[in-house]
Amino acid sequence: xxxxxxxxxxxxxxxxxxxxxxxxxxxxxxxxxxxxxxxxxxxxxxxxxxxxxxxxxxxxxxxxxxxxxxxxxxxxxxxxxxxxxxxxxxxxxxxxxxxxxxxxxxxxxxxxxxxxxxxxxxxxxxxxxxxxxxxxxxxxxxxxxxxxxxxxxxxxxxxxxxxxxxxxxxxxxxxxxxxxxxxxxxxxxxxxxxxxxxxxxxxxxxxxxxxxxxxxxxxxxxxxxxxxxxxxxxxxxxxxxxxxxxxxxxxxxxxxxxxxxxxx
Numbered sequence: 289x290x291x292x293x294x295x296x297x298x299x300x301x302x303x304x305x306x307x308x309x310x311x312x313x314x315x316x317x318x319x320x321x322x323x324x325x326x327x328x329x330x331x332x333x334x335x336x337x338x339x340x341x342x343x344x345x346x347x348x349x350x351x352x353x354x355x356x357x358x359x360x361x362x363x364x365x366x367x368x369x370x371x372x373x374x375x376x377x378x379x380x381x382x383x384x385x386x387x388x389x390x391x392x393x394x395x396x397x398x399x400x401x402x403x404x405x406x407x408x409x410x411x412x413x414x415x416x417x418x419x420x421x422x423x424x425x426x427x428x429x430x431x432x433x434x435x436x437x438x439x440x441x442x443x444x445x446x447x448x449x450x451x452x453x454x455x456x457x458x459x460x461x462x463x464x465x466x467x468x469x470x471x472x473x474x475x476x477x478x479x480x481x482x483x484x485x486x487x488x489x490x491x492x493x494x495x496x497x498x499x500x501x502x503x504x505x506x507x508x509x510x511x512x513x514x515x516x517x518x519x520x521x522x523x524x525x526x527x528x529x530x531x532x533x534x535x536x537x538x539x540x541x542x543x544x545x546x547x548x549x550x551x552x
Contacts, residue, residue, distance in 0.1 A: 289368065289369075289428060289430075289436055289438075289439055289531055289532055289534065290430075290532065291314065291317035291318070291319050291369075291528070291531065292317060292318045292319070293318035293319070293320070295317075295318075295319045295320070295369060296319070296321075296322070296360070296361075296364035296366065296368060296369070297314050297320065297321050297322070297367055297369035297370070298321075298322045298324060298356075298357070298360055298367045298369070298370050298371070298418060299311045299314070299321060299322070299323055299370075299371045300324040300325070300345070300347055300370075300371070300372050300373055300374035300410075300414055301324070301325060301372070301373035301374035301375060301443075302321070302322075302323030302324060302325050302331065302334070302371075302373065303323055303325035303326075303327040303330040303331035303334055304325075304327065304330055304493070304494050305373070305491070305493035305494050305495070305520055306373045306488065306491065306493060306520050306523045306524070307323070307325070307371070307373030307374070308330075308334055308520070309519075309520035309521050309523060309524040310371050310373065310520075310523065310524040310527050310528075311323055311334060311338060311340060312338055312524070313521070313524040313525070313527070313528055314369065314371075314528070315338035315339060315340060319369070320340070320341075320363075320364040320365075321338060321340035321341070322340060322341045322342075322343055322356075322359070322360035322364060322367070323335055323341065323342050324343050324345035324347070324353075324356050324360075324414075325342070325343075325345065325374070326344065326345070326346060328342070328344055331343075331344070341359070341360060341363050341364065343355075343356040343359045343360055344356075347374045347406060347410030347411070347413060347414060348405045348406055348409070348410050350413065353414060353417060354417065357418070357421065361421065366421050366422065366424060366425055367418060367421065367422070367438070368422065368425065368428075368437065368438040368439070369438065369439055369440075369441075369531055370414060370415065370418040370419075370439075370441070371440075371443075371527055372411045372414055372415065372440070372443055373443050374406065374411070374414075375406060375410075375411075375443060376406050376407065377403065377407075377447075377457075377458040377495075378403060378454075378457065379452075379453075379454035379455060379458075380395045380396070380399065380454055380456075381395065381453060382394060382395050383395070395456065395457070399457065400457040403457035403460075403461050404457060404460065404461050404464070406461075407458070407461035407462060407464075407465065408460075408461040408462075408464040408465060411442055411443075411465055415440055415472060415483070418438075418440065419440070419476055419479075419481055422437045422438035422479070422481050423437065423479055423481075425437050425438065427480050430534065432534060434480065434534055436480045436481075436482070436534060437479055437480040437481050438480070438481045438482075439481070439482045439483075439484075439530065440472075440481065440482065440483045440484070441486065441530050441531060442465050442469065442483070442484070442485040442486070443465070443485070443486055444465040444466045444485050444486065444540065445458070445459075445462040445488060446487050446488070446489045446542060446547065446548075446549060447459045447462050447549065448462035448463040448465070448466045448487055449463070449466075449487075450549035451463075451549070452549050452550070452551060452552055453551055453552045462487075465485055466485055466487065466540045469483055469484065469485040469538060469539070469540050470538045473537050474538070477537075482530075482536065482537040482538075483537065483538065484530040484536055484537065484538070484540070484541070485539070485541070486523060486526055486527065486530070486541055486543055487540060487541065487542045487543065487544070488518060488523055488543050488544065489518055489542070489543065489545055489547045490507050490508075490510070490511065490517055490518060490544070490547065491517060491518035491519070491520060492504075492517040492518065492519060492520070493520060496517065504517065510547060510550075511544075511545040511546070511547045512545060512546040512547060513546060514545055515545075518543065518544070518545065522543065523543060526541065526543055
């Protein structure tokens with residue numbers, strides 16, 4: 289798929305981090321970008337910067353997602369590109385003992401469910417609704433005659449396969465995104481919609497920006513090569529490749545400097 293002003297895109301979690309970098313890269317090609325996020329101030333500011341559209345969307349709420357797609361499509365037309373970056377995480381052991389009091393407690397199940405709802409169900413909700421919209425489009429004509437209607441990029445994590453202590457919910461949610469990538473690509477193969485997933489390693493996103501410098505330095509040093517945190521622009525570059533390379537389909541790709549996460 290060629291990226292230009294005829295293409296509309298939706299980026300979830302688009303107000304910051306990986307999503308913001310992707311939105312900027314898509315917009316640099318003239319793509320009409322709608323940002324789905326809960327951070328209205330950051331989302332509106334970025335939308336003004338790139339000439340896009342901000343939509344206040346909670347990916348765990350079906351009515352909110354429907355309203356977001358309706359607003360985006362009214363302004364830009366039906367999207368041919370969806371990039372799912374909305375997500376969050378936490379760190380709580382499955383069961384643990386307080387060293388001071390001896391009290392035993394387990395992972396709060398409501399918190400576990402919240403991570404699954406945002407990272408996994410929220411991603412699928414946006415995929416399903418975007419893909420249904422893409423089915424209304426006429427196939428694009430290219431030199432290969434493939435008849436492509438759209439492209440979807442999801443965000444998992446290296447935690448999907450290298451989950452650390454306390455990451456049971458986060459790892460489960462991201463492993464779910466990896467696990468559903470190929471089945472969804474197969475579901476949509478007859479309609480000309482491609483689906484791929486990126487597994488980022490340790491990236492310099494707002495999640496890490498509040499960490500002390502020594503912590504960030506230690507994380508960077510743990511990466512085999514290059515010994516630094518990932519740049520969100522590097523994620524955006526791979527997302528663009530997945531969108532524009534018409535033979536890229538059903539794949540889950542690590543983007544991590546060859547890191548393999550230790551237990552803690």
